[in-house]
Amino acid sequence: MxxxxxxxxxxxxxxxxxxxxxxxCTNKDCKFAHQSPAAPPSAAIDVNDVCSFxxxxxxxxxxxxxxxxxxxxxxxxxxxxxxxxxxxxxxxPFRHPTMPLCRNGADCTTPNCKFTHSKVMCKFNPCLNxxxxxxHVEGQKRGKFDDKVWVAGETKEHVSExxxxxxxxxxxxxxxxxxxxxxxxxxxxxxxxx
Numbered sequence: 001m002x003x004x005x006x007x008x009x010x011x012x013x014x015x016x017x018x019x020x021x022x023x024x025c026t027n028k029d030c031k032f033a034h035q036s037p038a039a040p041p042s043a044a045i046d047v048n049d050v051c052s053f054x055x056x057x058x059x060x061x062x063x064x065x066x067x068x069x070x071x072x073x074x075x076x077x078x079x080x081x082x083x084x085x086x087x088x089x090x091x092x093p094f095r096h097p098t099m100p101l102c103r104n105g106a107d108c109t110t111p112n113c114k115f116t117h118s119k120v121m122c123k124f125n126p127c128l129n130x131x132x133x134x135x136h137v138e139g140q141k142r143g144k145f146d147d148k149v150w151v152a153g154e155t156k157e158h159v160s161e162x163x164x165x166x167x168x169x170x171x172x173x174x175x176x177x178x179x180x181x182x183x184x185x186x187x188x189x190x191x192x193x194x
Contacts, residue, residue: 019032019068030070035066036059037066038059047065054066080095101133106135106136117135126140127140
């Protein structure tokens with residue numbers, strides 16, 4: 001009994017079919033049809049209709065053909081995270097700077113500073129936070145407290161060397177026992193009046 005084996009090559013699947021991985025596809029160059037990322041799982045796909053929003057589609061009822069969800073992730077890794085520096089998602093797909101934030105904030109004047117400076121504008125006007133990391137327009141940041149900064153070379157008198165009286169005022173002479181004599185005189189004058 002001879003079994004005749006067919007030497008026909010299998011034809012590759014048509015790109016007009018749905019991807020078997022659908023929303024969990026990790027191939028960003030996948031040529032098959034995928035459903036809308038916002039649609040519920042196993043939603044119908046019209047392979048002949050191409051969605052104009054592509055991987056960024058947010059329509060739950062969209063039945064058009066979409067590219068691989070991996071394209072959206074690849075696009076997100078090129079975009080800055082809008083929650084940086086307060087992003088708390090350890091698996092955030094958006095880009096985060098590699099260097100830590102500059103302690104002088106976005107208004108740093110240090111030439112060739114190697115730290116990260118935020119490009120996001122501060123939403124408070126006036127900004128009273130002296131360590132604000134966001135960018136400010138002229139006059140917006142009032143929390144610098146420039147009058148409280150120590151400057152080398154300024155010589156001020158020690159606290160014990162302060163003067164408590166006016167130097168141009170008339171000097172008063174106080175003698176011991178003079179206060180008692182003054183109070184006795186005023187008491188005697190009070191008796192004479194009555």
